[in-house]
Amino acid sequence: MHLTIAIIYNEPVPGHYEALGERTAVLGVLEAVEAVHQALVDSGYSVIRMPLLPPIESVRPRLEPLEADLVFNLFEGFDGWPGSEAAVADILSELGLAFTGCPSASLSLALDKGKAKAVFEAAGIRTPRYQLLKPETLGMFDLRYPCIVKPCAEDASHGISELSIVNDQASLERRVAWVCDAFGGLALVEEYLDGREFNATVLGTDEPLVLPISEIVYNLPVSLPRILCFPAKWEPESVYHRCTAPFCPAQIEPDLREKIADYAIRVFRLLGCSGYGRVDFRLDAAGNPAVLEANPNCDISPTAGAALQARTAGMDYRQFIDTIVHLALEQQPA
Missing domain, CATH: 3.40.50 (Rossmann fold)
Incomplete structure (x- = not known):
């Protein structure tokens, strides 16, 4: 055809x-x-x-x-x-x-990180404790330091740098003010989890499957926080980019792999995703996976994590893209 x-x-x-x-x-x-x-x-x-x-x-x-x-x-x-x-x-x-990919409602819900996290919590899925704040509501702050401060409705690590990690009231006030001024709206403030970081790409709709899981491996100077910030993704000359790399398949125990895969599929379904998407995780102090966020219609360029996971699963790039095409066609009325 x-x-x-x-x-x-x-x-x-x-x-x-x-x-x-x-x-x-x-x-x-x-x-x-x-x-x-x-x-x-x-x-x-x-x-x-x-x-x-x-x-x-x-x-x-x-x-x-x-x-x-x-x-x-x-x-x-x-x-x-x-x-x-x-x-x-x-x-x-x-x-x-x-x-191809996810419907409007999925994209909209996942972009609103506070609303998405509320959906995860309601379904019993771990996610770091968080608040949505602006300079005028900082008096309501009720989290434990260190925290990470992000724009509440951005993708691609926009607005995230080493300054996003805050350890006291003064740095919290500065970062919330900057995020709200630069991006508008509210700042998402989360308790920072310093455990291992993973992501999982989900393919499918009615019967989604999880591709081999990746771990984000950091070899940063001890002075820099271990976060997948904007320079890590988009600035090849930065120390973050040079010292951050995905490793696939992640070297993890079968029970942890099963927990991450289960959470990934549950999140995919909760958001109403179809086709493909990625879910990002960190381990908490007890070694349990917590969902950081979900990315419907994630980056599928050849150098991105989704393509790496597809290659690990045995698909070359052409096959990966053709799979996305067929998943979309299967959703159309006969």
Whole structure:
């Protein structure tokens, strides 16, 4: 069967993240576009590329005349507006276009990290203790130091650096103020877990499976906190990038592997995910896995963790991308 697949993605343009010195993450989508395009061609599909530009009101008329059997959704949100990722998925659904990955509701829920963590807690899934704070509500702080301070609704480690770890009231006040000013809204403040870090990619919908689990291995100077911050992901010359690496498969006991895989599938289902996504974990002081966050439609570029886990499972990159295509097609009415 000869299919035409349209790749949609956010065309990188200067904006808010560039002003923060974090534009490299925005440019990262282009690596995925190139690689996915080639993998689709290698699988025999006809491929159309469709970059999207703001404003959001221009997206629907851009997509309405699209003639394709499937949309490969690599859209990650417009610069400075991560919520537009879910908005575009919603437009695809309203237009009746078949597309890869997760639905709008999943993307929206996972992006709201506080709301997602509340869902995890309600289902009995461990997650670090947390509060949503702003400078005016710091008097309500009721967590144990050290803590990590993050934007409450961002992806790609935006706004996370070594300064995100706070050990006292003064550093907490400075970081919450900076996060709220730089990103708007509230800051997510979590009790920092210093245990081993893992992530698990989930593939599927009705019967999701967990790919081999990765451990994030840190070989940082003792003065730097062990966190997967923005430089670790996006700044190759930084000490964080040079001293942080995924190891797959993770060297862990079978019972821990089973706990992580069970949590990953439960989180995937709780968020209503389909196709693919990644769940991030840290071990608490007792060695129990706690969910840090979930990433529907996670990075699937060849150098990303999901592709590494797929290779470990025996899939080359073309097979990995073709699996995502078939998972999307299986969800369409006969």
